[in-house]
Amino acid sequence: MILSSVKEYSLENNFEIYQPEKLKDNQDMINEIKKLNPDIICVVAYGMLLPKEILDIPKYGAINVHPSLLPKYRGSSPIQYAIMNGDRKTGVTTMYLDTKMDAGDIILQQEVTIGSDETTGELWTRLSKLGSKLLVETLEKIEKGTAPRIKQGDDYTLAPMLDKEISKIDWENKTAVEIKNLARSLDPIMGTYSYLNNKKFKFWKVDVISVQEFIDKYKEFEDYEYRFKDIESGTIIYVDEKEGLYIKAKDKIVKVLEIQAENSKRMGITDFLRGNELQVIDRFE
Numbered sequence: 001m002i003l004s005s006v007k008e009y010s011l012e013n014n015f016e017i018y019q020p021e022k023l024k025d026n027q028d029m030i031n032e033i034k035k036l037n038p039d040i041i042c043v044v045a046y047g048m049l050l051p052k053e054i055l056d057i058p059k060y061g062a063i064n065v066h067p068s069l070l071p072k073y074r075g076s077s078p079i080q081y082a083i084m085n086g087d088r089k090t091g092v093t094t095m096y097l098d099t100k101m102d103a104g105d106i107i108l109q110q111e112v113t114i115g116s117d118e119t120t121g122e123l124w125t126r127l128s129k130l131g132s133k134l135l136v137e138t139l140e141k142i143e144k145g146t147a148p149r150i151k152q153g154d155d156y157t158l159a160p161m162l163d164k165e166i167s168k169i170d171w172e173n174k175t176a177v178e179i180k181n182l183a184r185s186l187d188p189i190m191g192t193y194s195y196l197n198n199k200k201f202k203f204w205k206v207d208v209i210s211v212q213e214f215i216d217k218y219k220e221f222e223d224y225e226y227r228f229k230d231i232e233s234g235t236i237i238y239v240d241e242k243e244g245l246y247i248k249a250k251d252k253i254v255k256v257l258e259i260q261a262e263n264s265k266r267m268g269i270t271d272f273l274r275g276n277e278l279q280v281i282d283r284f285e
Helices: 005-012 027-036 078-084 120-144 176-185 211-217 219-230 269-275
Strands: 041-044 062-066 089-096 106-113 192-196 199-209 236-240 244-248 253-260
Touching: 041 120, 062 120, 078 089, 078 120, 078 176, 089 120, 106 120, 176 192, 176 199, 176 253, 199 211, 211 219, 211 253, 244 269, 253 269
Parallel strands: 041 062
Antiparallel strands: 062 089, 089 106, 192 199, 199 253, 236 244, 244 253
């Protein structure tokens, strides 16, 4: 078991800590919160609904920091879905909690641009720093009585919990950019994967190039340009220890940058190809 940074800080500073497995129907925990009689409750990365009996305790209500621009991406995986869907922007929202998931009144929001190669881990770090500052600003406004309350409409979207099936690459139906976005969205959480010769390979980082860009780089393929459209998606079209690994996608070509073989560790493609032999025409499924 690894302690969270919040718990480590609390232990160092002799703060009292409660870690109930659940709050619903946990009357002992609810009574403890009532004894504390907090002015306000702040929730960050909790992932479950607070019972109404708890929401009614604090004088100024309960507030939450959510890593999306609500009402877009209510739910547990907003950062992953923003990247997976190829969004160019996202942000952080502070909001009042109610009995529905991420449906309370909006207080403050701040928008950021998502980098074209940015991963969930990288964006998570940026948004966590932004969210901490926005939380402090929100508390200051609530204390001064100047915090807005903006109702959410019904035009919301959901970002439900991720499952393992979502991480499998669909070479036949997904474009190269969609495959890249999937890899970015699942880094470092679970990675996206595909099978080759009944062995599982995880794709951690990939890039996208057009067929024309590939041919401009490797002139020896110039005479075979007309054949690219007939190559099945997922097929290895070029592999070289120095040049890397290229896989045909539905529309363009996926260039693999970081990969992980079964029962191995994540590594750059050059290091991977020094110890693993892949063949042109082999096809990932």
